[in-house]
Amino acid sequence: MVETVVFVIFGLAALFGAITMVWARNPVYSAMGLMMTMFSIAVFYVSNSAHFIAVVQVIVYAGAVMTLFLFVIMLIGVDKEEDRTENLPIQRPLALVLILSFGAAVVVAGRLAWTTGIRNPLDPVNGTVEAIGDELFKRWVLPFEITGLLLIVAAAGAIALAFFKDDDDAEVDPWR
Secondary structure, three states: OHHHHHHHHHHHHHHHHHHHHHHOOOHHHHHHHHHHHHHHHHHHHHHOOOHHHHHHHHHHHHHHHHHHHHHHHHHHOOOOOOOOOOOOOOHHHHHHHHHHHHHHHHHHHHHHHOOOOOOOOOOOOOOOHHHHHHHHHHHOHHHHHHHHHHHHHHHHHHHHHHHOOOOOOOOOOOOO
């Protein structure tokens, strides 16, 4: 029951963030909608016992990628003047009530479902760093190493293309 409530709450949050991302006229609001969707996806990972993937989702996507998006948005310039008159005077108090009720629902659902303490060693370990490391370095070690090699070759190629450019030509032909 609690998992269903958490799923519905964060599913609606993910949908609202996705719709905001697509329909927002301001690119900053669009990026914030994408961030809301990414946080909701992280909660879905936690509810499926994939805690490591949830942390990576928050750190890499909601943190680093969204910071990059916001820097790019600010660099391209969205410096248009906005109308700051309050069209919906009830909107801010209603948003505050909704945020507080959402937080209370999450806390109540969390108290009913989540337990802390010592884990039974016989329980299967899913989604932890230990389980991912075991799979990555036992079963998937060859594809992992090949991917690393390809990334190194790509980085070396990009550096070589950037380093060996002709100073005589205004434009550089990379296929020469």
